[in-house]
Amino acid sequence: MAVKYDAIVVGSGACGGWAAMELAQAGMKVLMLEAGSPVDQSADFHHTFLYDLKFRGRGEPGFLRRYSGSERNYRIMLDNEENPYTTSPGTVYRWSRSRCLGGRSLHWARASDRMADYEFKAASRDGYGMDWALSYADLKPYYDRVERFIGVSGAAEGFPQFPDGIFLPVMPLNCAETIFTAACKSLNWPTTHRRLAQLTTPLNGRPPCHYCGNCVNGCDVGAMFSTVSTTLRPALKTGNLEVRTDSVAAQVRMNNENRAQGVTYIERFTRRSVDVDARIVILAASTLENTRLLLLSQKEGLANSSGTLGHYMLDQIGGGGVIGFLPKLKGGPSRLDDGKSAGITIPNLVNIDARTARKDFIRGYVINATGGQSEYPLYAASLPGFGSEWKKEVRSRFVAQARVWIAGGEMLARKENFVELDPEVKDHWGIPVLKIHFSHCDNDRALLAHFQQTAEELFRKAGGEAMAMTGPSAPVGFPGAPGSPDAAPSKTTPAARKLTPSGVIHEVGTARMSVSPRDGVLNAFCQTHDIPNLYVFGGNAFPSTGDKHPTLTMMALAARGCDHMLESVKSRTV
């Protein structure tokens, strides 16, 4: 090749964008490869009402069976026909992905919570699994750095299980959130506003949030953090970054000195195979895609001397929750309730110390709650009756909607949850796809059941009327509808039904970090133990999920990895 880059970054999501920015600013010549299309936030993202869309959000009949996402945001999601994956018999796992410049940073939930030492050192406390190879003190400067740059609104509270960060002014609570907060106070539970990578004051040329509530369809002004809104511009400004979109990475190529030589990618449309070389290769293509690339790059997997590559796949636990109404709000005036697309957070309440220790399960979970107007009254179709009286009742309840959901239920790491290359199925470019083996254990189910009890207690304390999640009186949504309940098949009330845990698009693990190269694929800098010039950014390094949303921690790990990389380059150890 004519050009040899200092670094190749595969992927342009939250971690890839961060790495590209830091390395380009440090003077490295960086090539970023993105499998999907370019994205321009001001040209591509618009406020739309459901009535602006030909099919009112459902998409053309049959269309959304092909794309993940909704009629609005499918373009920043993924074409499932081009990018299939398979699952083992018995596995129910929805791998929600995105292929476009910015990746999932364009539509993520923006929740930016720091993990605490009780999560990093969970194995030492309860004897299950493996500790992280670093502590909160190691990661704190990087949490600081990331938060300062991306902008996180929130309030410092001093909760030990929910470490404070560097915050922009917190957003105000709406009426439902105020009622839920009062309920938490009377239960003596801690609460705070959700901490969100959503600006409340201008930052680095980005405007503050205008409270339209369209976050998951892409922010038209870049008030929410994404690669496109935040990290890409300063990275490009250095003149050191080249971005190639529509470039599907197929493997990492090695030289004969056990160093990564570069990456082979396939041009998305011409299907031409292209080799690019670099001194350092960084995989930041999302957790499972990273692992897929390592599996594709060498028989038995690249950087897999530990034999753990692909194993200990994790997600956080979803599948419960309460939806209904707060009678106090019924019949009230219209207000902007869903413009923040936010809510309150109730930090984990269990297994923090001896007083909160549970006998029936280990680890914990975080609860979120919000309510008020939404862009579609999900309950209306199941509200019995019709006519003018029925219309009035729909209106009366519209401002009184309320919901409580699980934000970060910790799932236990088990070796038998793993990904491998499917021996037969290939994607649109002829690249073998992942086969996912994934199930939940009794601890996961017990934790979810406890969350459900707690969520219902909160709802009762707030005076809420819960709706059945399923059955004849359950809300009727439509595929891809914002806020559509992800309900399990049952006809009983939430408390009585047996909950089935699901994933929440927080997949992590499969190349866990370890102190010893025998126990994991990565070290505490997300550098592979086996190959010094190969780094893996994303959720791969997580030996356990913790109870926080993972993205902020992934970014802090990436920032720490970049520091390590730059020092190593300086000292010529890479």
Place this chain on the structure above:
Amino acid sequence: MTVSRRTLLEWAIRASATPAGIHFFSRWTEAAQSQSATAHSGTSHSGAQSAPDFLATYPPQFFSARDFAALESFTQILIPTDETPGAREAHCAHFVDFLLHSMGTLSPDTQQQWRDALSSLEAAGFHDSSPEQRKSMVAKIAAPELDPALEKSPAFAAYLLIKRETVFAFYTSRAGIIGALDYRGNTYNVSFPACTHPEHHEI
């Protein structure tokens, strides 16, 4: 099960390449756009737009004219026009017809369900009844929804099906979400309005 590439392609071609398809699709989008352009302009925050021209003379694409008229009437009984807009202003029946027509050959079961629904209403005499008779007929058909102990007539399934889709068509329309529910989201705001109610701070 996924839809094959070929099916999708066939559908896309059928939907957009027939002269009627092109006409209909572009008019529909235009109407939606012209409605949204005025959605939050000025200080007015209620009421629906008048019907887009093309809907006034809309020829049903899926239902027969007779079934379509019955469906329109049924949806207007479910969501009447009163102080706020109803199914008539939201063109709920038109949307249902458009949706079923758009399914082409993709969802024969759903289409059959709707044919059966209209047949069961026809069998119950709905089509030939007066407006007043229709109202009491719907009340009778719908009664088991409120009291499950009551016997369900053959048209009960039709009621549930039409209600579900009418509710969807209505509250995803501008007439429904803005006109009837006064939804305030999806707008540009300087700040987020905090709760100012002392009674919400106490349990």
